[in-house]
Amino acid sequence: MSIDLDLCIGCNACVIACDAENNVPMVGKELVAAGRAMHWLRVDHYTEGESADPKFSFQPVPCMHCEQAPCEMGCPVNATVHSSDGLNLQVYNRCIGTRTCSAYCPYKVRRFNWFDFTAADPEPIRAMRNPDVTVRQRGVMEKCTYCVQRVREVRIRADLETRDVRDGEVVTACQQACPTKAIVFGNILDPEAEVTRRKASARDYALLEEVNARPRTTYLARIEPAGPTGRGEG
Amino acid sequence: MTRKADPPPENYAAVTREVAIIPLAYPKPMAWAFCFGGALVLLALFMLAVGATFRYGIGMWGNDIPVGWGIAISNYIWFLGIGHAGTLISALLLLTGTSRRNALSRFAEAMTLFAVVCAGLYPIIHLGRPWLFYWMAPYPNNMTIWPQFRSPLTWDFFAVLTYLTVSALFWYIGIIPDLASVRDRARKRWQQVFYGLLALGWRGSARHWARWDEAYRLTAVIAVPLVVSVHSEISLLFAAGPMPGWASTVFPPYFVLGAAFSGFAIVSMITVVLRHALGLGDLVTERHLDLLGKLLLATGLMTAYGYWAEVFDTLYGGDRQEVATLHDRMSGQYAFSYWGALITNFVPLQLLWWKRFRVDPRALFLIGLSVAIGMWLERYMLLVTTLYRDYLVSSWGHYHPSLWEWLLFAGMLGVFLAPFLLFVRFLPVISAFEVKTAIFEGKEPRHA
Numbered sequence: 001m002s003i004d005l006d007l008c009i010g011c012n013a014c015v016i017a018c019d020a021e022n023n024v025p026m027v028g029k030e031l032v033a034a035g036r037a038m039h040w041l042r043v044d045h046y047t048e049g050e051s052a053d054p055k056f057s058f059q060p061v062p063c064m065h066c067e068q069a070p071c072e073m074g075c076p077v078n079a080t081v082h083s084s085d086g087l088n089l090q091v092y093n094r095c096i097g098t099r100t101c102s103a104y105c106p107y108k109v110r111r112f113n114w115f116d117f118t119a120a121d122p123e124p125i126r127a128m129r130n131p132d133v134t135v136r137q138r139g140v141m142e143k144c145t146y147c148v149q150r151v152r153e154v155r156i157r158a159d160l161e162t163r164d165v166r167d168g169e170v171v172t173a174c175q176q177a178c179p180t181k182a183i184v185f186g187n188i189l190d191p192e193a194e195v196t197r198r199k200a201s202a203r204d205y206a207l208l209e210e211v212n213a214r215p216r217t218t219y220l221a222r223i224e225p226a227g228p229t230g231r232g233e234g
Numbered sequence: 235m236t237r238k239a240d241p242p243p244e245n246y247a248a249v250t251r252e253v254a255i256i257p258l259a260y261p262k263p264m265a266w267a268f269c270f271g272g273a274l275v276l277l278a279l280f281m282l283a284v285g286a287t288f289r290y291g292i293g294m295w296g297n298d299i300p301v302g303w304g305i306a307i308s309n310y311i312w313f314l315g316i317g318h319a320g321t322l323i324s325a326l327l328l329l330t331g332t333s334r335r336n337a338l339s340r341f342a343e344a345m346t347l348f349a350v351v352c353a354g355l356y357p358i359i360h361l362g363r364p365w366l367f368y369w370m371a372p373y374p375n376n377m378t379i380w381p382q383f384r385s386p387l388t389w390d391f392f393a394v395l396t397y398l399t400v401s402a403l404f405w406y407i408g409i410i411p412d413l414a415s416v417r418d419r420a421r422k423r424w425q426q427v428f429y430g431l432l433a434l435g436w437r438g439s440a441r442h443w444a445r446w447d448e449a450y451r452l453t454a455v456i457a458v459p460l461v462v463s464v465h466s467e468i469s470l471l472f473a474a475g476p477m478p479g480w481a482s483t484v485f486p487p488y489f490v491l492g493a494a495f496s497g498f499a500i501v502s503m504i505t506v507v508l509r510h511a512l513g514l515g516d517l518v519t520e521r522h523l524d525l526l527g528k529l530l531l532a533t534g535l536m537t538a539y540g541y542w543a544e545v546f547d548t549l550y551g552g553d554r555q556e557v558a559t560l561h562d563r564m565s566g567q568y569a570f571s572y573w574g575a576l577i578t579n580f581v582p583l584q585l586l587w588w589k590r591f592r593v594d595p596r597a598l599f600l601i602g603l604s605v606a607i608g609m610w611l612e613r614y615m616l617l618v619t620t621l622y623r624d625y626l627v628s629s630w631g632h633y634h635p636s637l638w639e640w641l642l643f644a645g646m647l648g649v650f651l652a653p654f655l656l657f658v659r660f661l662p663v664i665s666a667f668e669v670k671t672a673i674f675e676g677k678e679p680r681h682a
Binding site for chain 1: 290291292293297298299300302303357360361362363364366367369370377379380381382384385386387388390391471474475476477621624625626627628629631
């Protein structure tokens with residue numbers, strides 16, 4: 001995945017799309033205030049300069065699907081593992097809730113089901129759930145999956161038609177909702193893919209590269225007309 | 235306080251009588267019942283806190299993202315640290331042939347055992363789905379899946395379980411001859427049956443003693459390296475992660491020394507209390523208090539070196555995040571835990587340079603208490619200050635333990651105290667036969 005920060009306008013459409021696609025639980029006002037919102041994808045806001053006239057920058061932060069993921073090393077029960085196609089998977093029914101993965105995550109993108117957030121959902125909410133995505137129970141960790149259900153669906157279709165997955169065939173929910181096409185998802189082994197082209201750009205950088213987790217999600221730095229570039233973190 | 239510097243009892247029978255009288259006809263039953271009642275109240279709190287947590291989820295606690303671990307995990311490390319002293323003190327002194335250990339070893343080992351039980355309960359209670367904790371164990375299962383062997387938690391599970399087993403064995407093997415002494419002096423039927431079963435048919439024949447000695451020493455040899463490995467392993471819970479303030483090779487020795495330090499502190503406190511409560515001034519002499527004071531001072535200074543090494547490493551390495559975390563520790567929201575730990579751990583400790591304070595039970599008790607608090611603050615500081623402000627500013631947060639976590643902590647003290655008080659009441663708290671050996675060796679010319 002590649003996220004172009006020059007195109008991102010910080011509208012949060014990706015966050016809402018992700019919530020709807022992945023049955024992300026709604027926890028209510030009090031728990032959001034307590035810091036227990038469950039969003040798999042967040043848009044970090046940074047301000048810079050004078051408080052009277054600050055400069056804003058945004059950075060959507062989903063799970064980075066690190067190649068050397070600290071979370072995978074920390075989990076004692078193999079509940080977070082790497083797939084053959086490079087996804088960092090979260091196996092809900094294997095998770096026992098030690099929360100080590102979250103403690104070790106440098107990006108803090110993992111969310112924990114502190115209570116049973118879904119059992120008391122009224123019928124209309126249940127009816128709105130995506131049938132392709134597991135509804136998580138109390139005490140398990142969850143996080144962005146790169147919309148693994150969509151990836152699988154496309155792969156199965158491609159297998160049936162005995163062909164490779166085409167570039168742009170897998171569209172993640174956040175990508176689909178983005179009005180400025182800031183998010184691109186694809187196969188980085190495909191030299192022709194849009195995502196590969198983006199990652200070859202001189203603007204491409206990894207968030208917290210120094211941690212050496214080798215994140216799969218990278219960013220295209222924002223272009224500034226003059227002066228220093230956007231804030232160091234974003 | 236207690237009888238001043240009594241000479242050790244010369245008469246072997248007097249020693250056995252003094253030790254065996256405690257379980258058979260406890261000297262202060264009212265005081266004991268009062269303490270035990272208090273422990274049961276705490277135990278009820280434990281049930282309440284665990285019940286609420288299991289019923290509604292970990293959300294009852296103050297844990298959150300980013301501080302997903304709270305005092306459940308810092309208490310786990312603290313209790314396990316306490317559980318180091320008992321085995322270390324007796325196994326090490328047994329193997330080095332120091333006769334002074336004998337009066338301290340039994341209750342220090344009991345303390346170890348119950349502290350490790352408390353420690354082991356914490357990580358299970360803190361799980362999101364505690365009913366599945368056994369998935370950490372490598373057992374044949376229809377999911378055809380092993381635990382994840384790279385995880386420090388998997389090794390925690392093995393380490394704590396091994397340590398618990400070996401500590402229990404070491405303690406039980408050591409107590410068998412004394413259980414037989416109590417059995418032989420028991421007058422009531424239930425006492426004869428109870429101690430008779432526990433004594434495993436011990437008759438005190440030369441063959442029994444030879445085999446017993448072999449088993450005891452072997453267990454001690456297994457136990458000593460475990461003391462080092464267990465807390466090294468626990469430190470990896472922090473040190474294996476890529477988090478600033480955790481990812482440091484200083485952690486394993488730093489944790490082991492801190493563990494021994496906190497353990498000796500609790501042993502000192504228990505020694506002083508039991509010596510006073512049970513009138514054991516002639517068995518637990520000033521020499522024992524002096525030894526404890528020296529051990530406390532030595533391990534304390536080593537732990538202080540760990541603090542210094544950590545700060546030096548951070549500044550010498552100069553990593554931006556590491557330095558920021560160090561700054562947070564010293565002047566951030568949780569600076570009270572850093573300076574609190576530093577002051578309560580090391581300032582009163584300096585009194586132990588003087589023998590006057592080492593042999594004064596009250597001073598030793600208060601210094602032990604101060605260290606116990608200091609080490610608790612240290613565990614809390616190490617955990618919270620790393621997690622609450624790590625890499626990305628957007629994910630910084632806070633941690634405030636909820637009422638339920640404090641209730642659980644109070645309850646866990648009950649889990650420790652209730653079995654310990656039962657031990658004090660019903661089992662020989664002092665190793666009578668070893669005290670007698672010491673008297674014998676004191677009379678004989680030293681050759682063995």
